[in-house]
Amino acid sequence: MPPFNVPLGADALRAAGIPAPWAYGVADRVRFGEVDMLGHVNNVAYARWFETIRVAHLMDYGISDFNDPETKIVIRSIALTYLKEVHLKDDYILTTRARSMRNTSFTMDFAVWVDGQMTTSGEGVIVMLNPDNSKKPLPDAVRATLIARDGTEQT
Amino acid sequence: MPPFNVPLGADALRAAGIPAPWAYGVADRVRFGEVDMLGHVNNVAYARWFETIRVAHLMDYGISDFNDPETKIVIRSIALTYLKEVHLKDDYILTTRARSMRNTSFTMDFAVWVDGQMTTSGEGVIVMLNPDNSKKPLPDAVRATLIARDGTEQT
Amino acid sequence: MPPFNVPLGADALRAAGIPAPWAYGVADRVRFGEVDMLGHVNNVAYARWFETIRVAHLMDYGISDFNDPETKIVIRSIALTYLKEVHLKDDYILTTRARSMRNTSFTMDFAVWVDGQMTTSGEGVIVMLNPDNSKKPLPDAVRATLIARDGTEQT
Amino acid sequence: MPPFNVPLGADALRAAGIPAPWAYGVADRVRFGEVDMLGHVNNVAYARWFETIRVAHLMDYGISDFNDPETKIVIRSIALTYLKEVHLKDDYILTTRARSMRNTSFTMDFAVWVDGQMTTSGEGVIVMLNPDNSKKPLPDAVRATLIARDGTEQT
Numbered sequence: 359m360p361p362f363n364v365p366l367g368a369d370a371l372r373a374a375g376i377p378a379p380w381a382y383g384v385a386d387r388v389r390f391g392e393v394d395m396l397g398h399v400n401n402v403a404y405a406r407w408f409e410t411i412r413v414a415h416l417m418d419y420g421i422s423d424f425n426d427p428e429t430k431i432v433i434r435s436i437a438l439t440y441l442k443e444v445h446l447k448d449d450y451i452l453t454t455r456a457r458s459m460r461n462t463s464f465t466m467d468f469a470v471w472v473d474g475q476m477t478t479s480g481e482g483v484i485v486m487l488n489p490d491n492s493k494k495p496l497p498d499a500v501r502a503t504l505i506a507r508d509g510t511e512q513t
Numbered sequence: 514m515p516p517f518n519v520p521l522g523a524d525a526l527r528a529a530g531i532p533a534p535w536a537y538g539v540a541d542r543v544r545f546g547e548v549d550m551l552g553h554v555n556n557v558a559y560a561r562w563f564e565t566i567r568v569a570h571l572m573d574y575g576i577s578d579f580n581d582p583e584t585k586i587v588i589r590s591i592a593l594t595y596l597k598e599v600h601l602k603d604d605y606i607l608t609t610r611a612r613s614m615r616n617t618s619f620t621m622d623f624a625v626w627v628d629g630q631m632t633t634s635g636e637g638v639i640v641m642l643n644p645d646n647s648k649k650p651l652p653d654a655v656r657a658t659l660i661a662r663d664g665t666e667q668t
Numbered sequence: 669m670p671p672f673n674v675p676l677g678a679d680a681l682r683a684a685g686i687p688a689p690w691a692y693g694v695a696d697r698v699r700f701g702e703v704d705m706l707g708h709v710n711n712v713a714y715a716r717w718f719e720t721i722r723v724a725h726l727m728d729y730g731i732s733d734f735n736d737p738e739t740k741i742v743i744r745s746i747a748l749t750y751l752k753e754v755h756l757k758d759d760y761i762l763t764t765r766a767r768s769m770r771n772t773s774f775t776m777d778f779a780v781w782v783d784g785q786m787t788t789s790g791e792g793v794i795v796m797l798n799p800d801n802s803k804k805p806l807p808d809a810v811r812a813t814l815i816a817r818d819g820t821e822q823t
Numbered sequence: 824m825p826p827f828n829v830p831l832g833a834d835a836l837r838a839a840g841i842p843a844p845w846a847y848g849v850a851d852r853v854r855f856g857e858v859d860m861l862g863h864v865n866n867v868a869y870a871r872w873f874e875t876i877r878v879a880h881l882m883d884y885g886i887s888d889f890n891d892p893e894t895k896i897v898i899r900s901i902a903l904t905y906l907k908e909v910h911l912k913d914d915y916i917l918t919t920r921a922r923s924m925r926n927t928s929f930t931m932d933f934a935v936w937v938d939g940q941m942t943t944s945g946e947g948v949i950v951m952l953n954p955d956n957s958k959k960p961l962p963d964a965v966r967a968t969l970i971a972r973d974g975t976e977q978t
Contacts, residue, residue, distance in 0.1 A: 390878040390889075391712060391871050395579070395703040395756065401588050402701060405560040406856050413855040417912065424550070424855070424911065433556050437592035446705065446889070447882065545723040545734070546716050546867060548860040550911065557856060561701050568700040572757065579700070579756070601734065601860065602727065705889070711898050715870040734860070743866050747902035 375474025383453040398443040408468045430487040442477040455508040462493040530629025538608040553598040566607045585642040597632040610663040617648040685784025693763040708753040718778045740797040752787040765818040772803040840939025848918040863908040873933045876917045895952040907942040920973040927958040
């Protein structure tokens with residue numbers, strides 16, 4: 359069976375014209391259901407894309423399997439800026455990285471790239487919670503992983 | 514046929530415990546497809562709700578029918594802050610208003626309310642464009658409508 | 669707070685031009701995100717509508733709260749026939765009823781109505797399962813409810 | 824840039840354990856937003872998947888670019904049968920083929936495969952229309968393409 363949906367690392371992203379420090383991406387193609395009646399990718403579809411790569415990043419990095427009764431990972435806020443339209447069947451690359459972290463949360467950056475040009479950018483704040491919804495300090499292993507793979511800054 | 518999906522004005526919103534200056538809302542109920550595997554309304558569903566009420570607001574106010582070849586209405590950015598979880602079958606009220614306007618754009622606020630409490634807030638920047646994607650100054654009629662109905666500030 | 673999303677019973681449906689034996693419906697309006705690049709309601713949106721009313725029907729009839737560890741309600745198959753296009757901001761009424769039941773399953777009919785005309789029809793087979801995924805006979809209370817409210821035939 | 828979203832032909836499908844006569848597929852992975860509160864891929868998500876591969880098939884075969892003012896391609900009906908649950912991050916292959924054709928329509932089969940096992944099957948009837956919504960006979964080039972690539976039967 360052919361490999362597919364393999365995350366792209368720093369080298370593959372540079373080869374696709376995506377600059378440092380992005381180090382985690384996924385390539386995909388615009389689907390019919392993501393285009394709205396105005397003929398371009400719908401604004402909400404990008405929020406879905408950012409969720410998809412956020413979950414893939416957190417699982418691939420071993421930060422969460424979304425099935426741990428001791429830790430909840432929730433999104434506190436999200437922001438998107440629409441720079442250029444994207445259309446049906448366009449090939450694109452999604453990238454994400456944890457830009458900075460605090461005691462109980464971290465901030466992830468997101469971007470969509472078509473032909474090496476950023477077409478949408480975004481960011482989101484992720485919080486770790488205990489089962490009773492109290493804030494949970496990021497475990498040391500999570501901090502180490504984010505620093506090693508994303509160069510995440512402590513702020 | 515019974516009235517339904519009737520937008521709620523200022524009086525109806527006050528009666529539902531939603532404070533001034535909100536003056537446009539729509540009541541709805543959480544659907545099965547809006548809840549994710551974590552058991553609460555999915556973060557992307559809120560972006561969809563904000564799009565739904567944004568379009569309803571712009572059409573009801575006569576600002577756009579999304580079918581005018583001379584004017585494109587596009588969203589430049591959107592931001593959402595998640596305050597409280599919402600669950601299957603919860604009744605909620607969506608509100609929106611144009612908070613401020615500049616020469617060629619305006620900023621809309623959004624909120625979700627359950628039992629008179631805000632559970633999600635948001636904002637978005639809307640831009641008017643000519644068919645060639647050059648920026649289009651807001652027509653005087655649009656400015657007058659926003660001021661009269663939403664108390665929009667010129668900034 | 670104003671009443672909203674109140675299910676429509678037989679009398680309200682007849683008043684809206686929807687014939688017997690339909691006895692359960694919900695009125696709604698087409699949203700921007702349900703229209704695709706071809707300018708009409710997307711074929712997948714109807715499947716979402718049928719899920720929404722199916723869940724509302726099962727909860728309102730007391731058949732499932734989708735939170736019972738002893739009983740799983742799953743959909744075994746679904747079929748949709750597209751009769752007429754529906755467009756942005758069209759008001760429509762969704763209807764559903766359990767047409768027939770067997771030992772461990774029942775078949776639901778679905779329809780979308782605009783101005784008293786059926787625009788999409790559908791059906792789905794619902795199965796009750798025990799936690800180990802073995803088939804579970806429909807409880808007598810469920811049979812009695814379906815017969816009383818939907819006139820469901822035993823087959 | 825690595826190849827991605829490359830359609831799989833007959834040889835690749837056989838290597839993945841998918842039998843003849845399937846000759847067109849796409850590999851993908853379940854996303855977070857496709858899983859519902861019951862913990863498995865939502866029934867509506869499959870209808871979206873079938874739309875995605877249907878459009879890809881029609882575009883790749885040169886049957887439609889969804890941008891031809893002289894020809895509309897519409898879906899008349901769709902049916903899905905759910906055989907096995909699929910879960911978050913499962914790798915799957917979607918397949919489709921035009922099984923049979925008549926004068927103005929053709930019937931497509933769909934399937935989802937996980938580890939060589941079919942988990943969902945489906946079919947849909949596609950109709951070609953003129954701009955005035957009258958039925959349009961399938962062009963000879965379309966018939967030839969379907970026979971050559973999918974072994975479509977005339978019925």
